Amino acid sequence: MATDHTRSAILTAAERLYADRGFADVTLRDIVAAADVNLAAVNYHFGSKDELIAELFVTRSLATNRERLNELKAAEEAGGGRAEIDVVLRALVGPTLRGCLGPDKQRSDAARFMIRASIESVPPIRKIKNREVDHLRKFAAAMKRALPGRDEVDLYWGLHFALAMAHQTIRDTERLTKLSDGKCDLNDVNAIIDRVVAVATLALTTNPGRSKTGPRVNVLAAR
Amino acid sequence: MATDHTRSAILTAAERLYADRGFADVTLRDIVAAADVNLAAVNYHFGSKDELIAELFVTRSLATNRERLNELKAAEEAGGGRAEIDVVLRALVGPTLRGCLGPDKQRSDAARFMIRASIESVPPIRKIKNREVDHLRKFAAAMKRALPGRDEVDLYWGLHFALAMAHQTIRDTERLTKLSDGKCDLNDVNAIIDRVVAVATLALTTNPGRSKTGPRVNVLAAR
DNA sequence: GTCTATAGACTGATAGAC
DNA sequence: GTCTATCAGTCTATAGAC
Numbered sequence A, B: 001m002a003t004d005h006t007r008s009a010i011l012t013a014a015e016r017l018y019a020d021r022g023f024a025d026v027t028l029r030d031i032v033a034a035a036d037v038n039l040a041a042v043n044y045h046f047g048s049k050d051e052l053i054a055e056l057f058v059t060r061s062l063a064t065n066r067e068r069l070n071e072l073k074a075a076e077e078a079g080g081g082r083a084e085i086d087v088v089l090r091a092l093v094g095p096t097l098r099g100c101l102g103p104d105k106q107r108s109d110a111a112r113f114m115i116r117a118s119i120e121s122v123p124p125i126r127k128i129k130n131r132e133v134d135h136l137r138k139f140a141a142a143m144k145r146a147l148p149g150r151d152e153v154d155l156y157w158g159l160h161f162a163l164a165m166a167h168q169t170i171r172d173t174e175r176l177t178k179l180s181d182g183k184c185d186l187n188d189v190n191a192i193i194d195r196v197v198a199v200a201t202l203a204l205t206t207n208p209g210r211s212k213t214g215p216r217v218n219v220l221a222a223r
Numbered sequence C: 001g002t003c004t005a006t007a008g009a010c011t012g013a014t015a016g017a018c
Numbered sequence D: 001g002t003c004t005a006t007c008a009g010t011c012t013a014t015a016g017a018c
Helices: A004-021 A028-035 A039-046 A049-078 A085-100 A109-120 A123-146 A152-171 A173-179 A189-205 B004-021 B028-035 B039-046 B049-078 B085-100 B109-120 B123-146 B152-171 B173-179 B189-205
Strands: none
Touching (some): A004 A028, A004 A049, A004 A109, A039 A049, A049 A085, A049 A109, A049 A123, A085 A109, A085 A123, A085 A189, A109 A152, A123 A152, A123 B173, A152 A173, A152 A189, A152 B152, A152 B173, A152 B189, A173 B123, B004 B039, B004 B049, B049 B123, B085 B123, B085 B189, B109 B152, B123 B152, B152 B173, B152 B189
């Protein structure tokens, strides 16, 4: 523990470099040069390059998951063990979106690292994401409490689509900005959260065949 | 052109290997061994590993884009220059989803390669995807014709969310299957297309503050 | 224990003979 | 157009100094 400085210097430098230039472009030699430590120190402290990336990602995603569960728990306790569906969805996508988007967040190394992890999805990160299912089950359960009458399959699709909209917005900020010629404001995080929650809530609370326009709008219960 | 066989042998072997094992795990030496050609042939015919990947991806995604535009054009001609919004959205997400999901498609090298490209998103592929905006503008225009009264910003968000749901479904098949304990059928492509189109259509055709359950459901026009 | 220095195996890329 | 030989650069592993 005498020189824990080396370990944290590697973590700090790696997070910044990966955030700036991506996983493919940054070598261990770049990292140790920026951290001003020896090359072998990475292997000594983390075992391998992949484990270094995994440690960075686990730290940040554990924090997000904790925030999500805190929001959910607070909402359900306030509602006597049951929260409205839009509040549950807000607890699911809010922390992630707030952590990755927004004007000043753009400068945080941690935020930019998580965006990068979302875009590039290298093997060590994919491996960790696959273990996320247990965490999501808690939200599926809360959604079931919020909408006890809804078909279980529809709930899973609703959860899946809510995460899809949130993650794609983080991942593809640039494309939406270009496509809309800057008209879609990606800096107003709260407005984005509202949009995602609203669409997912609507999909989960509208009964099949109720739309006023389309002839075959079956919402979540298709076919 | 005497030995164009070498070139196509490399393409075929590379597509299969990348589909099977991902971009990170497959080396040029693996590819030339499978194609039974010389190592230097890859650099001679394609310039670099990245350009080989780019060529594979461009070929497949051009085919999908063509299919999308054909569907859109046919629908708008049938409707006298204007198609219903759900039909436009179906032309947008249908070809991609049909190309990547489904029971037998799971065996096609091309389909599995495109899934892999969607998941791993290596630099050469990201570069190509960034040029996709012009293609999407045609769909934004068709959506504007379908819903002339709708705020332009809402249309862009609707397009963005439709693509988000489609791509995440392709990317994260495994997670949804695990989360739902197999209850969500990822083999029924038509049902999935219906779901995605239905949610996106609903989001685009419902006026703010009309939901029957939530107190603050503003759909796409948030804040 | 902590860290340095160094070696080894592998990668993509290329020069030059054929 | 094809091939051999070889390049510089990468990650990983380890022997040994502090």
